Amino acid sequence: MVPTVTLQTIADIVGVSRSTVSRVLSDQQNHHRISARTAKSITLTAKELNYIKNEGARSLRVKKTSTIGVIVRDITNPFYAQLVKHIDNALYQEGYTVIISSTGYDLAKERGHISFLLSRKVDGIILSPIQKSYENVLLVKEHDLPLVLFDCKIDEIESDYVVVSNEASSANGVNHLTSLGHRKIAYIGGDQDDSNNRLRFAGYKKALTHAAIPISEKYVRHGSYTFRHGFSAAKELMHLEDTPTAIFVANNRIVLGTYKGILDSSKRIPGDVSIVGFDDFETAAMLASPLTVIRQPLEEMAAIAVDLLLTKIKSGNRPPYVVNKLDTELIFRGSTGPVN
Amino acid sequence: MVPTVTLQTIADIVGVSRSTVSRVLSDQQNHHRISARTAKSITLTAKELNYIKNEGARSLRVKKTSTIGVIVRDITNPFYAQLVKHIDNALYQEGYTVIISSTGYDLAKERGHISFLLSRKVDGIILSPIQKSYENVLLVKEHDLPLVLFDCKIDEIESDYVVVSNEASSANGVNHLTSLGHRKIAYIGGDQDDSNNRLRFAGYKKALTHAAIPISEKYVRHGSYTFRHGFSAAKELMHLEDTPTAIFVANNRIVLGTYKGILDSSKRIPGDVSIVGFDDFETAAMLASPLTVIRQPLEEMAAIAVDLLLTKIKSGNRPPYVVNKLDTELIFRGSTGPVN
DNA sequence: TAAGTTTGCGCAACCGATTGCCCCGATATT
DNA sequence: AATATCGGGGCAATCGGTTGCGCAAACTTA
Numbered sequence: 001m002v003p004t005v006t007l008q009t010i011a012d013i014v015g016v017s018r019s020t021v022s023r024v025l026s027d028q029q030n031h032h033r034i035s036a037r038t039a040k041s042i043t044l045t046a047k048e049l050n051y052i053k054n055e056g057a058r059s060l061r062v063k064k065t066s067t068i069g070v071i072v073r074d075i076t077n078p079f080y081a082q083l084v085k086h087i088d089n090a091l092y093q094e095g096y097t098v099i100i101s102s103t104g105y106d107l108a109k110e111r112g113h114i115s116f117l118l119s120r121k122v123d124g125i126i127l128s129p130i131q132k133s134y135e136n137v138l139l140v141k142e143h144d145l146p147l148v149l150f151d152c153k154i155d156e157i158e159s160d161y162v163v164v165s166n167e168a169s170s171a172n173g174v175n176h177l178t179s180l181g182h183r184k185i186a187y188i189g190g191d192q193d194d195s196n197n198r199l200r201f202a203g204y205k206k207a208l209t210h211a212a213i214p215i216s217e218k219y220v221r222h223g224s225y226t227f228r229h230g231f232s233a234a235k236e237l238m239h240l241e242d243t244p245t246a247i248f249v250a251n252n253r254i255v256l257g258t259y260k261g262i263l264d265s266s267k268r269i270p271g272d273v274s275i276v277g278f279d280d281f282e283t284a285a286m287l288a289s290p291l292t293v294i295r296q297p298l299e300e301m302a303a304i305a306v307d308l309l310l311t312k313i314k315s316g317n318r319p320p321y322v323v324n325k326l327d328t329e330l331i332f333r334g335s336t337g338p339v340n
Numbered sequence: 341m342v343p344t345v346t347l348q349t350i351a352d353i354v355g356v357s358r359s360t361v362s363r364v365l366s367d368q369q370n371h372h373r374i375s376a377r378t379a380k381s382i383t384l385t386a387k388e389l390n391y392i393k394n395e396g397a398r399s400l401r402v403k404k405t406s407t408i409g410v411i412v413r414d415i416t417n418p419f420y421a422q423l424v425k426h427i428d429n430a431l432y433q434e435g436y437t438v439i440i441s442s443t444g445y446d447l448a449k450e451r452g453h454i455s456f457l458l459s460r461k462v463d464g465i466i467l468s469p470i471q472k473s474y475e476n477v478l479l480v481k482e483h484d485l486p487l488v489l490f491d492c493k494i495d496e497i498e499s500d501y502v503v504v505s506n507e508a509s510s511a512n513g514v515n516h517l518t519s520l521g522h523r524k525i526a527y528i529g530g531d532q533d534d535s536n537n538r539l540r541f542a543g544y545k546k547a548l549t550h551a552a553i554p555i556s557e558k559y560v561r562h563g564s565y566t567f568r569h570g571f572s573a574a575k576e577l578m579h580l581e582d583t584p585t586a587i588f589v590a591n592n593r594i595v596l597g598t599y600k601g602i603l604d605s606s607k608r609i610p611g612d613v614s615i616v617g618f619d620d621f622e623t624a625a626m627l628a629s630p631l632t633v634i635r636q637p638l639e640e641m642a643a644i645a646v647d648l649l650l651t652k653i654k655s656g657n658r659p660p661y662v663v664n665k666l667d668t669e670l671i672f673r674g675s676t677g678p679v680n
Numbered sequence: 681t682a683a684g685t686t687t688g689c690g691c692a693a694c695c696g697a698t699t700g701c702c703c704c705g706a707t708a709t710t
Numbered sequence: 711a712a713t714a715t716c717g718g719g720g721c722a723a724t725c726g727g728t729t730g731c732g733c734a735a736a737c738t739t740a
Contacts, residue, residue: 004726006725006726006727007726007727007728008726008727016689016690017689017690017691018690018726018727018728019689019690019691019692019727019728019729020688020689020690021727022726022727022728022729023689023728023729025727026727026728033686033687033688033689034687034688034689035687035688035689038688038689050482050483052455052458052459052483053459053726053727054400054459054461054725054726054727055456055459055460055461056396056399056400056405056460056461056725056726056727057396057400057695057725057726057727057728058726058727058728059396059695059727060394060396060397060400060694060695060696060697060725060726060727060728061694061695061726061727061728061729062695062727062728063695065396075415075421075424075425075440076418076421076422076425078416078418078421081415081416081418081421082416084415084442085415085416085442085444088441088442089444092449092452097441097452097453097456098441099439099440100415100439100440100441100442101428101437101438101440102424102425102428102440104425104429109432112432112437113437115392116395116437118392119392119393119394119395120395120396121394121395121396139390142390143390143392227622256622256623256626259626260626282567282596283596283623283626283627286596286599286600286623286627287623287626287627287628288627288628344696346695346696346697347696347697347698348696348697356719356720357719357720357721358696358697358698358720359697359698359699359719359720359721359722360718360719360720361697362696362697362698362699363698363699363719365697366697366698373716373717373718373719374717374718374719375717375718375719378718378719393696393697394695394696394697395697396695396696396697397695397696397697397698397725398696398697398698399697399725400695400696400697400698400724400725400726400727401696401697401698401699401724401725402697402698402725403725
């Protein structure tokens with residue numbers, strides 16, 4: 001067992017007090033005059049002993065941890081993985097360390113992770129909350145911790161937000177389909193409690209209405225953001241007597257299932273049915289029918305989230321709150337074509 | 341600003357001492373007799389004030405943090421994302437919280453993250469190290485911190501390991517190709533410093549030798565675990581005068597590039613060239629030519645890594661060290677076919 | 681040479697929680 | 711009535727660093 005090296009260890013060896021060691025190792029010699037010899041001797045023994053400052057102890061005293069918590073719904077979703085990577089990079093630049101956690105759409109785990117972050121006294125949280133319930137978000141607010149929510153918009157909660165223009169983006173995607181002549185357009189979406197899903201669905205409806213197409217319930221499949229849901233919904237749609245000629249899909253996980261479900265029903269993409277998906281991802285372009293998708297500006301979202309959070313931290317978590325709504329990009333690929 | 345609620349705050353309100361509050365809130369009333377009335381009153385006010393224990397302070401005192409650091413090379417790689425998810429789940433069950441970080445194959449960041457974990461006094465680390473240099477790993481060992489390395493094997497470092505049978509697995513994959521009649525089989529791999537790459541390459545060579553096929557340098561492309569490398573290597577191979585009829589690819593990122601590079605060269609899969617890739621992933625089965633791949637047992641790897649680590653923690657980080665080598669599974673799909 | 685400055689560093693309180701030990705009052709025992 | 715015993719809880723040290731304040735010695739300055 002390696003004995004723990006603390007300030008005192010070094011102080012004893014060098015023959016000075018803890019204070020002096022602390023000052024040297026915190027590089028605060030500017031304010032406190034310490035002889036070059038003492039300083040050198042301290043840094044040297046610190047190196048020699050592999051001294052590492054106990055940040056826990058330090059945080060306790062200075063009441064800040066220089067760490068930020070980032071909680072996403074599902075780290076295995078490349079959308080979040082990418083986002084987290086960019087957030088991590090940006091925060092790293094600013095001298096913060098990031099604690100990443102993933103809830104897997106489980107409220108209890110979300111609560112657990114938030115409690116953890118609170119109990120570790122992180123300086124701020126960037127959170128993509130599960131929207132089945134927002135009590136966990138309130139927990140953060142109750143503790144007056146700087147908070148940025150992203151990839152969601154909870155009307156009941158005042159906070160900083162980073163989102164994309166979900167409604168307009170979807171409308172844009174669906175307009176693309178109607179302009180190709182499609183009139184039987186289905187919607188496969190996620191959780192009904194999810195604000196993204198609601199807004200994307202709203203955009204879908206708006207575009208249909210704009211094209212004077214009635215909304216038909218039989219073409220609408222809310223569910224969950226999973227491959228499974230996309231798969232089964234697609235198969236259901238393909239077995240309708242009056243099958244849709246196009247499908248708008250609200251998320252990257254669902255769209256893979258949808259894709260598979262369609263092929264499984266012996267339909268062709270885009271020959272029999274066109275697809276537009278929300279979210280771009282690496283393999284979207286490499287499928288047999290490369291997917292036409294709505295791409296979210298991941299890096300920008302991350303940068304803005306970080307920026308908002310740091311501003312809040314520096315301001316002592318004071319209002320105003322800002323909702324940042326970013327534009328998306330429609331990437332045309334091979335999964336959409338004119339209606340037969 | 342919400343004033344911080346501490347044990348003292350509660351103690352003052354209830355009219356007892358910090359000690360008593362601590363004992364009640366730590367559920368240690370077994371050892372210390374505290375009247376039911378006092379206890380109830382304490383828990384009540386704690387709830388009311390939204391008290392959250394300062395884990396930093398607690399850790400300082402009890403000298404353990406109940407948190408584990410997990411460092412992977414690239415969280416955007418679904419292989420690691422999945423692994424991390426499983427590790428997180430397993431550790432969560434055991435009452436640990438996990439700090440995830442991703443190095444992006446950057447040694448400086450790896451060092452930064454390790455330093456962070458050391459300074460936060462995590463109870464243990466699960467690490468998938470960058471193998472360009474292993475000084476960072478030594479850093480952990482110097483501090484005598486329980487450590488499990490995974491997805492790598494560094495001969496110079498004694499430690500617990502979780503790996504797959506890289507050599508045998510590759511040989512198996514390549515055998516599949518030779519048994520289909522292929523004799524011109526290329527290898528597209530990752531970093532030469534990487535133990536996985538070396539072993540996978542060794543397996544490749546072993547299988548060729550076994551089939552009495554000479555190793556040809558022109559068919560071997562080491563590089564990096566990136567899409568880009570896979571793409572350019574594939575294009576180079578496809579422009580050889582004597583193009584290979586099959587390619588064995590050492591990782592999931594590379595294989596996507598390889599796939600794209602082949603199609604870009606107007607070759608067909610598996611008509612002109614067969615592919616076997618290391619690592620399975622969600623979309624592998626959904627490409628125009630579903631990929632034949634070697635699947636690693638992610639969940640099992642995670643479980644074993646966690647198990648090894650917890651054992652080390654409980655034993656006070658004492659030897660012996662164990663190297664756990666797991667078997668893989670060859671998943672046959674459409675990207676491999678008989679040679680023409 | 682006395683007074684004023686500067687240099688170099690230590691003292692001790694503090695951050696929030698834990699815990700070994702002690703103590704007081706009340707009831708039980710003899 | 712004197713001694714044990716036990717229920718209920720406080721004291722104070724401790725974990726490792728940080729920091730306002732103070733102080734002695736060395737050096738200037740007049």
